[in-house]
Amino acid sequence: MNAAATASMTSTGEAVQFWILAVVATGGALGTVLMRKAVHSALSLAGTMIVLAVFYLANGAYFLGVVQIIVYTGAIMMLFLFVVMLVGVTAADSLKETIRGQRWLAALCALGFGVLLFAGIANASLRSFDGLGQANSGGNVQGIAALLFTKYVFAFEITGALLITAAVGAMVLTHRERTERAPTQRELSVARVRRGKQVPPLPAPGVYARHNAVDVPGLLPDGTPSELTVNATLRARGQIRDVSAEALGELAALEQRSSEWQGQKQGEGRKGAAQ
Amino acid sequence: MNPVNYLYLAALLFTVGAAGVLIRRNAIVLFMCIELMLNACNLAFVTFSRMHGNLDGQVIAFFTMVVAAAEVVIGLAIIVTIFRSRHSASVDDSGLLKL
Structure with a gap:
């Protein structure tokens, strides 16, 4: 077997890993779509993301594999869970269809789209896999850093601007300016007596x-x-x-x-x- | 096994995510499905990086992650703001930008 052939085929270990974890990833993705409660969806998605991190590591993207776990599963999914908790009990999806037959039509569209994608990949004249042995020879992180700070330095700078804008935007969106004076304790008690519904504090x-x-x-x-x-x-x-x-x-x-x-x-x- | 299978898996995950965006109506779950699609793209980028034997694909995947992080922060802030004024996270209820 020549060198090109060995690079274009994976080892048996990687094949076994792929077939087991691909099932887990697909199951997690289906769980994200099909689970009724938002928290369950979030947990399924976290599982899929961890599996994808393993795939990145298997593909020689060591830096991305670790970043995937830290940024995606660590930060973004926790943000999702926070918002699910904030939005609270009413977040359960209603199962009533507002457009008749929308679910089946959507599934049909997805099926057609999937067939299109699969046929496209199957018919593409893909070159044989070169492998990252040479590119990763000086270290994966060093290689990415060399590209990031030379060829892609402009994109990198713009990304920084984007992140600052996003942080400021999130603060502006969630900040609430008080438009009226906060009622004092006396005003609250007067209003409570005037309402006459529950004058003493609620029972414990x-x-x-x-x-x-x-x-x-x-x-x-x-x-x-x-x-x-x-x-x-x-x-x-x-x-x-x-x-x-x-x-x-x-x-x-x-x-x-x-x-x-x-x-x-x-x-x-x-x-x-x-x- | 041929590494092209990673591309097929990416296509599958992307399709499931797209179906989720069409089917679900909870805004938070919609966002999760969009994240799933972004992750599928990242997997394809990383696989192409391996195919071509250079690290450009990994750098693009890295940028995708950064943009996804910014997008999630803004999107979830918008969802929380809408929830505060409408008391609903369903995308069906938000027909107007104004209250």
Whole structure:
């Protein structure tokens, strides 16, 4: 086998790695599209990105492989998760189609596009793979740095300007200028009394000293749980623990224990009388 | 195995990302699908870099990552701003630029 042929074919180890990780990457990509909750999509995408980092390393792009993990999986996906948490519980996608048949049409378009791409790659007269052995001979990072600061130095400078603009833009977009004076505590209390809906502070969650977790609603005098005592977010998620039946169960256990004790006492009394 | 398979995988990932952009309506998930497409392009760049035996493809992939980072920062800031005023992250609800 000559040198060109060895460079154009990968080793068996890389082939095995490719076929296993390609399945993982495709599964992650499908998960990103098909998962209903945004958090699950983000986690699937993070998995795909880590697999792609491994592929970069296998292709001789050592610098990019590490940057992929640090920048993409580390920074960008964490930013995504932050925004998912900020946007909160209402972020779940509605499954109702607003345009009829849009999903099937979209899938059909994607299929056609994929066939087009695959046919294009299959019919392209690709040259044989040279491999990066010579280009990486002085070190991958050194090679990229030499290109970045000579041939692509202008693009590099413009990238710096782009990043500064993006940082300033993000601050401008998320900054909110207060247009009116903040109401004082006195004004707030006057408004609350005038509204007349809930004059004292909202009741605290938890029942006596037994259950003081925030997801346990306080009980009204008749034993029914009061929704008002639980945080609105927990209410929206339906994460409220109902302990109203527990009191009855505990009472029943107490009665059973006391009746057992009484029975024991009576038995002892009878025994004593018999002797 | 022929390294061309990396190109096929990149095409597959790009297609899945494009389908996601067409199908999903949550703005955050749309953004994730765009990221997926950018990553697929990066994989193709890195594979072409290996094919041609020089590092130019890797430098372009590096620039793509930088632009993607800037794009995500601005895009997520816009999503948060829209969510504040409309209380929805669905792209169907934002028909107007003005409130």
